[in-house]
Amino acid sequence: xxxxRSGGDVRxxxxxxxxxxxxxxxxxxxPGGRRDSGDRLIPWNSDVHPAVLERLxxxxxxxxxxxxxxxxxxxxxxxxxxxxxxxIGSAYAGxxxxxxxxxxxxxxxxxxxxTPPGHPRRFDxxxxxxxxxxxxxxxxxxxxxxxxxxxxxxxxxxxxxxxxPDITExxxxxxxxxxxxDPSLPFGRPVPFFYTRRGRFIRDVF
Numbered sequence: 001x002x003x004x005r006s007g008g009d010v011r012x013x014x015x016x017x018x019x020x021x022x023x024x025x026x027x028x029x030x031p032g033g034r035r036d037s038g039d040r041l042i043p044w045n046s047d048v049h050p051a052v053l054e055r056l057x058x059x060x061x062x063x064x065x066x067x068x069x070x071x072x073x074x075x076x077x078x079x080x081x082x083x084x085x086x087x088i089g090s091a092y093a094g095x096x097x098x099x100x101x102x103x104x105x106x107x108x109x110x111x112x113x114x115t116p117p118g119h120p121r122r123f124d125x126x127x128x129x130x131x132x133x134x135x136x137x138x139x140x141x142x143x144x145x146x147x148x149x150x151x152x153x154x155x156x157x158x159x160x161x162x163x164x165p166d167i168t169e170x171x172x173x174x175x176x177x178x179x180x181x182d183p184s185l186p187f188g189r190p191v192p193f194f195y196t197r198r199g200r201f202i203r204d205v206f
Contacts (some may be wrong), residue, residue, distance in 0.1 A: 001030045001110065001127060001128065001129040001130070001171075001175065001185040002031070002084075002086060002129075002130060002132055002133060002135075002137065002139075002142075003129055003130065003131050003156075004057065004131075004132045004133075004139040004153055005131060005132075005133065005183075006132070006133060006139065009025045009155055009156075009157070010155075010156045010179055010183075011082060011139075011153040011154060011155055011156065012030070012153070012154060012156050012172070012175070013030070013086075013139075013142060013151065013152070013153055014028040014029060014030055014151070014152055014154055014162060014164070014168075015028065015029065015031060015083065015084065015147075015148030015149060015151040015152070016028050016029075016148065016149050016150040016162075017029060017147070017148065017185040018146070018148075018149060019148070020084075025082065026163075027163055027164060027165050027168075028043070028150070028152070028162035028163060028164050028168070029148075029164065029165065029168050029169065030127070030171075031079060031080045031083040031084045031086075031148060032076060032079050032080070032125070032127075033075070033079040033082070033083065033147070034075070034079075034085070034123070035071055035072055035075035036075065036078075037198060038069060038097060039072075039074045039075045039078060040067050040071035040072045040074070040101060042071075042078065042096060042097055042098060042102065043092070043094070043096055043101055044070075044074060044089070044101055044103075044104055045089050045090050045101035045102060045103050046103045046104060047070070047104055047105065048069075048070055048073050048104045048105070048107060049104075049105055049106075049107070049172060049187045049188075050188055051187040051188025052073075052107060052108065052188065053066065053069060053070075054188065055109045055189075055190075055191050055206070056069040056072065056109065056126075057069065057205045058191075058206045059191065059193065060110055065168070068130075069129045070104070070160065072101055072126050073104045073107055073128060073197075074104070076107070076126070076128050077089065077096065077098075077103075077104070077107075078098060078102070078104040081098060081100070082145060082147065083145050083147040083148045084142045084143065084144075084145065084148060084151060085101040085141065085142060085143035086137060086141060086158040087099065087143055088100075088102060088103050088106075088130065088135045088137065089101045089102040089103040090103070103135065106130045106131065106134045106135055107128040107129070107130050108128060108129045108130065108185045108186075108189075109127075109128055109190045109191050110123065110127040110128060110129050110171065110174060110175055110178065110191070111126075111127045111128070111171050111174050111190075111191060111193070111194065112124070112126050112127070112191060112192070112193045112194070113125050113127070113167050113170075113171065113193070113195070114194070114195040114196070115167075116195075116196040116201070117196065127171050129175060129185060131185075139153060156172060156175060156176050156179065157176060159172060167194065171192065174192055190191065190205045190206065191205065191206055192204070193205065193206055194204055
């Protein structure tokens with residue numbers, strides 16, 4: 001999630017998934033997508049904050065390598081660039097999948113959610129947030145793509161202008177509560193984990 005706090009109120013960037021998508025068509029979501037096998041090979045400029053890395057490790061009970069966990073964060077910034085033309089990092093002309101070296105240091109780990117059974121696509125999704133000013137991003141630089149159209153900056157306290165999937169609204173609510181507790185979004189906070197077990201929707205924390 002890319003956040004803009006330049007006007008006083010915090011806004012978050014969302015875009016509408018194309019109607020041709022099998023998964024969540026015509027709904028507004030945060031930019032993001034699938035982690036690719038090559039994401040762990042993407043060179044980066046600054047690493048994930050140690051407290052965020054510890055939260056990621058806790059979610060996997062130490063079973064995942066740091067390289068695999070870092071690839072989750074790298075995928076988030078790669079997808080943000082592919083879907084909204086936002087590059088968080090320094091310009092880079094080397095032989096890589098991205099025209100920039102990702103800066104992971106300001107990413108906050110907000111939530112994790114696994115799609116319930118019964119959907120045509122299921123994902124284990126990690127939600128990160130970063131403030132545009134900390135990342136040196138101009139909010140006006142976002143551009144539509146084949147993946148996301150109708151990009152909008154919406155107030156985190158009022159998403160009535162768009163239609164979102166239930167889980168997106170839930171994650172937005174988590175973000176809202178975190179901002180209310182501390183507008184700086186400190187690193188290393190406990191992370192909510194949403195999943196379904198035996199037909200019950202569960203909110204766990206790690």
